[in-house]
Amino acid sequence: MQPLTGIRVLAIEQYGAGPFGSMYMANQGAEIIKIENPSDGGDMSRSVGPSFLGPEDSAFFHSFNANKRSVTLNLRSDDGRAVFHDLVRTADAVCNNLRGDVPDRLGLTYDHLAAINPRIVCAHLTAYGRTGSRRTWPGYDYLMQAETGWFSLTGEPGTPPTRFGLSVVDMMTGLAMAFSLVSALLAARETGTGRDMDVSLFDLALHNTSYLSTWYLNDAVVTERLPRSAHPSMTPCQLYRTGDGWIFLMCNKEKFWPILCEKIEHPEWAEDERFLRFPDRLRNRPLVQELLDEALSQRTTGEWLELFSGQVPAAPILDIGQAFSNPFVTERGGIQEFPHPTRPGETYRMAAHPVRSSGDSVPNRPAPALGEYTDDLLRSVGYDPARIRSLRERGII
Numbered sequence: 037m038q039p040l041t042g043i044r045v046l047a048i049e050q051y052g053a054g055p056f057g058s059m060y061m062a063n064q065g066a067e068i069i070k071i072e073n074p075s076d077g078g079d080m081s082r083s084v085g086p087s088f089l090g091p092e093d094s095a096f097f098h099s100f101n102a103n104k105r106s107v108t109l110n111l112r113s114d115d116g117r118a119v120f121h122d123l124v125r126t127a128d129a130v131c132n133n134l135r136g137d138v139p140d141r142l143g144l145t146y147d148h149l150a151a152i153n154p155r156i157v158c159a160h161l162t163a164y165g166r167t168g169s170r171r172t173w174p175g176y177d178y179l180m181q182a183e184t185g186w187f188s189l190t191g192e193p194g195t196p197p198t199r200f201g202l203s204v205v206d207m208m209t210g211l212a213m214a215f216s217l218v219s220a221l222l223a224a225r226e227t228g229t230g231r232d233m234d235v236s237l238f239d240l241a242l243h244n245t246s247y248l249s250t251w252y253l254n255d256a257v258v259t260e261r262l263p264r265s266a267h268p269s270m271t272p273c274q275l276y277r278t279g280d281g282w283i284f285l286m287c288n289k290e291k292f293w294p295i296l297c298e299k300i301e302h303p304e305w306a307e308d309e310r311f312l313r314f315p316d317r318l319r320n321r322p323l324v325q326e327l328l329d330e331a332l333s334q335r336t337t338g339e340w341l342e343l344f345s346g347q348v349p350a351a352p353i354l355d356i357g358q359a360f361s362n363p364f365v366t367e368r369g370g371i372q373e374f375p376h377p378t379r380p381g382e383t384y385r386m387a388a389h390p391v392r393s394s395g396d397s398v399p400n401r402p403a404p405a406l407g408e409y410t411d412d413l414l415r416s417v418g419y420d421p422a423r424i425r426s427l428r429e430r431g432i433i
Contacts, residue, residue, distance in 0.1 A: 038065025054133025057210025136171035
């Protein structure tokens with residue numbers, strides 16, 4: 037019994053942000069019914085390469101849709117909306133990640149659905165919001181990073197503006213949607229009344245500037261890119277050279293500086309007036325970098341990590357392949373196996389879900405085939421075989 041077992045969510049979603057958020061709920065036991073259009077091949081991410089588990093069954097799609105159920109349904113038709121309303125009667129929530137003007141047009145808002153199910157929660161994830169001058173604009177992660185300042189903070193000074201390496205705006209907005217849905221669901225269970233909940237890629241990206249925007253809004257501090265991915269105010273907190281590559285140090289509490297100095301056999305630096313406190317080290321950051329580069333170059337990254345052994349916060353610089361070959365990933369159970377969708381007896385692997393519920397086994401159903409659960413779900417709400425056949429023949433499901 038996962039924490040959200042018994043919760044049914046109808047998800048009108050595609051690609052990344054919405055599916056990522058609803059997958060978090062699915063991994064906690066919620067029944068996520070993914071509604072896909074039967075006339076256009078469903079979620080377009082089913083065909084996103086380069087890696088596939090089968091025809092039109094991309095590894096990308098599986099990365100965002102594990103533990104869900106797929107139902108095909110054309111919400112643009114009157115008959116399709118009637119079927120949808122029958123499903124809404126059985127559901128706790130509806131979520132979507134459509135363009136800002138589309139939820140109202142398709143009847144996915146609380147105003148449209150309250151008469152059918154007054155407890156229904158409607159969570160909307162849009163690019164720029166459901167109101168305002170950009171409600172009809174399409175939008176994607178990298179655009180948000182560009183406009184809200186992220187590009188100006190990523191990469192080395194003097195190089196072209198650079199995006200963050202992952203679609204983290206999509207992923208965090210998906211999580212914000214899931215959080216808003218569950219929060220509103222708690223209230224609906226207390227009051228008997230649902231509501232709309234809204235989150236947008238733009239708002240999330242802007243909010244995630246966090247302390248950097250607070251510095252600007254109150255003291256006009258415009259944070260810029262720093263060499264070697266350095267922290268804007270803490271030193272040492274950046275990349276340093278070792279005997280065989282790089283290491284990232286994060287001495288983000290004062291207590292770590294003397295420990296680092298001791299470990300690298302320069303205890304005198306801990307008492308040097310130029311390096312006593314964060315402000316001192318910040319003023320002398322180039323010198324700190326020069327001294328640490330020289331000292332750390334005497335050993336390999338692996339040797340330093342063994343020597344620091346959790347006493348000095350440090351990490352190696354790994355690529356994706358090296359990251360998943362890390363023995364600590366195995367120790368943490370960081371890779372999860374799923375039954376292969378088309379090859380019985382075989383499995384495929386993905387990064388394990390990071391939220392772990394004490395005493396509960398982790399769900400591991402592969403992402404569903406297009407419309408895999410359509411008949412089962414419609415039968416469960418009272419549709420007989422003849423009616424289901426008629427809906428399919430007319431392209432409604």
